[in-house]
Amino acid sequence: MGLLQIDYQSKSVSPFDTHPINIWVFFASTCLYCSGLFLKAELQIDQQNYSQFIDHVILSSGALSAVSLASILLPRLLGWLCLGLWTALPIMLARHFIKRIYENLKKIIMEKITRIFNKFRDAHIEEPEPV
Template sequence: MIFLFLVPVMLGLLQVEYQSKNVSPFDTHPINMWVFLAATCIYCTGLATNLELQNHTTTHSKIISHVILSSGALTLVTLASVLFPCLIRWLILCF
């Protein structure tokens, strides 16, 4: 549930940050934004797969849960890294 709350908040902050600029985050931070999109797709695919396998308690559902958690965290980290200065951005990404 935290990811469902924090991602829209981070997107809103990103929109406020870039609203008065003539460039987009894809122009200034292309790698971060493409990683964000890939992680979001993996997160959504994992959620859909988890819903399909909800009735089955297999090792696959545990792996999928880890993939969902990891991709959700990567989504938040890449969005947060765009909002911070360069030194803090690298610290966030390394963490």
């Protein structure tokens, strides 16, 4: 924080004025980080899938918080490049979890469709044919 004070000491604007997106990304990722820590600590999640997902959220949002603040001190283009890469990285890492969610939803939907078709088939078989 001292480096930020020195950088903006002789200026009449604050980092909130010159880098609003970076600051809002910092606030959002910090809130997400704190929410992940709260869920991890309070809910005592035992299921492996959810625990890994929350660990991923905590790690990604914590790193994004640091990068968003560091990007303020870098030249504008380099700061945007770092912020963009660290915003895209958690999405790329989440591909595994998104694929697992898709497979689970697909399985649930297929089971429900199969159950509905079986009910129609059984109802049609049990009805006697009119004479």
